[in-house]
Amino acid sequence: MKEWFHILELLVSVVNHAPVIMFGIDMCGKFTLFRGKGLENLELSPDELVGASIFDYYSGHLDMCNLVARSMHGEFVRGDFFVQDTFYEAILSPSYCNDGSQTGVSGVLVNITERKQFEQTLMTMSSKLELLNREKNDFMGIVAHDLKNPLTGIRGSAELLLRDAQLKSPERALVGQVVDSCNRMFELIGNLLDTNAIEQGRMSLKPSEFNISLLAHYVVEVYTHRANEKNITLSFTSESETVMAFANENATMQALDNLISNAIKYSPHGKTIHIRVRCTQKPRLYGKTLSEWFTLPPIDLDEALKNPFTPCIRIEVEDEGPGLSDEDKKALFTKFAKLSARPTGNETSTGLGLSIVKKLVEGMEGRVWCESQYGSGAIFIVELPLVQQEEVSYAMNGSVVY
Numbered sequence: 079m080k081e082w083f084h085i086l087e088l089l090v091s092v093v094n095h096a097p098v099i100m101f102g103i104d105m106c107g108k109f110t111l112f113r114g115k116g117l118e119n120l121e122l123s124p125d126e127l128v129g130a131s132i133f134d135y136y137s138g139h140l141d142m143c144n145l146v147a148r149s150m151h152g153e154f155v156r157g158d159f160f161v162q163d164t165f166y167e168a169i170l171s172p173s174y175c176n177d178g179s180q181t182g183v184s185g186v187l188v189n190i191t192e193r194k195q196f197e198q199t200l201m202t203m204s205s206k207l208e209l210l211n212r213e214k215n216d217f218m219g220i221v222a223h224d225l226k227n228p229l230t231g232i233r234g235s236a237e238l239l240l241r242d243a244q245l246k247s248p249e250r251a252l253v254g255q256v257v258d259s260c261n262r263m264f265e266l267i268g269n270l271l272d273t274n275a276i277e278q279g280r281m282s283l284k285p286s287e288f289n290i291s292l293l294a295h296y297v298v299e300v301y302t303h304r305a306n307e308k309n310i311t312l313s314f315t316s317e318s319e320t321v322m323a324f325a326n327e328n329a330t331m332q333a334l335d336n337l338i339s340n341a342i343k344y345s346p347h348g349k350t351i352h353i354r355v356r357c358t359q360k361p362r363l364y365g366k367t368l369s370e371w372f373t374l375p376p377i378d379l380d381e382a383l384k385n386p387f388t389p390c391i392r393i394e395v396e397d398e399g400p401g402l403s404d405e406d407k408k409a410l411f412t413k414f415a416k417l418s419a420r421p422t423g424n425e426t427s428t429g430l431g432l433s434i435v436k437k438l439v440e441g442m443e444g445r446v447w448c449e450s451q452y453g454s455g456a457i458f459i460v461e462l463p464l465v466q467q468e469e470v471s472y473a474m475n476g477s478v479v480y
Contacts, residue, residue, distance in 0.1 A: 100185070107132050145157050149171065152180060165193075232256065236253050240253055265426075269428050269434060273434060286324070289320055290323035313351065313352045315356075323464065325444065330462065336434060337435060340458075390464050396456070396458075398455045399419065445460075447459055
């Protein structure tokens, strides 16, 4: 009994000092209780409304009356409404007697005006930021497009000069530097345009079935010449000549292009880069929060709990570079990231490549991450949905070295 009195004292203290209102309503809609410090905002005294009908007194507030009506039919409800320049959150619960019959409704009103004002301020600021971000993206898109035309002319003219057999060595080296600079600018412009397209939702990532083993093999072949310039060996391994992915082929090629290009860029001369394609499994509910678990349709959740893993394709790009520090790992997939590692052949980095890879892969319901110890190289891993075909065998099929 003493404990109950203590709980009652605490409850009375909350009602008398917190900006809340406690109320009770019988099954006729009449107030049986109306107390709390929050009454000051309504300019009402305690129990002033006892005996009055809420449907008469607050007839102009249909949202509040609807909440009460629903609770009188056995629902636990909550909702916001506005009265006398004040926002309230109402929490209502049916009240029952010992025989289980409903006797009315018990409720609490909480003053949430400050919270609503803060939310409105956030919404206003968010709208302004979205507008500024759109303007920034539009500006960068215009600048990038406008830069491409003169750069195309400069590079074309420089390449014509390089074809002149009479061009002397010092001048040829300078013209070659112009071509290299133009190529670096084109890479930066391409990354900026890709970033804008992804952020504005203009890049289609519609999935289809394609042979990712063949695609990865093609990208490796494309980079063989650049790797040879640094005496780097590209080793390609696939479990099968036919590994069917269900993703966007162009986006997958762009992601692999970035990862293999980076591996060559940061690998010392004379090293080996391993590119592997294989089938594996990933957690079926990867990336979902606990609340999202419970919003899944029962049949999907039941299937996920019975079979917690789902088949997928894993692509690994492993280099023998300097590896990544803990600080590098934190910034790895962010835009314009500047890492401690530096390109080993005077290449340049825009800091956008890995952020683009992350957006592309996650946009295809995949995931990407890096495993690395500082001083021991790095493995970049991409997982994408697998097309399951009974007739496809995934036995090891050897490797190809370039």
